[in-house]
Amino acid sequence: MxxxxxxxxxxxxxxxxxxxxxxxxxxxxxxxIPAPEWFDDVGGSLAGITPEVAYFVGPMQIEYGISIILSAYLIRFIIRRIPIIG
The missing domain is CATH 1.20.5 (Single alpha-helices involved in coiled-coils or other helix-helix interfaces)
Structure with missing residues (x-):
């Protein structure tokens, strides 16, 4: 043994x-695998927010959260394309 x-x-x-x-x-x-062009411009879409809304967006880090959610959806999409896993 x-x-x-x-x-x-x-x-x-x-x-x-x-x-x-x-x-x-x-x-x-x-x-x-290259990232899509719209994926890099997520932060630019939040530039038109008014100051009243920006007061809450800053402490809650909405921009950071949206980028995490979009990257999670992209990773889920890629993993589902793998035949053994997805």
Whole structure:
């Protein structure tokens, strides 16, 4: 039984290294996908807000929240296109 412990530790190490390698490969593929043009202009669309509304937009960081939501929808769209996962 003691002889199997190093074997399973090695297998666990190889499996972990393989997962890290696959994750790095996936991230390098996703980094090559260009972002749409409208995605970069989300902050510019909030420039026409009146000062009364801007008083609440500043502390709540609406611009930051909208960019997070849009990026989450984009990631969900990309993941659904992967045949094994989606």
């Amino acid at each position: 003691l002889l199997l412990v190093p074997f399973f530790d090695t297998l666990k190490h190889w499996f972990r290294e393989m997962l890290f390698w696959l994750f790095d490969l996936l991230m390098s593929v996703l980094e090559q």
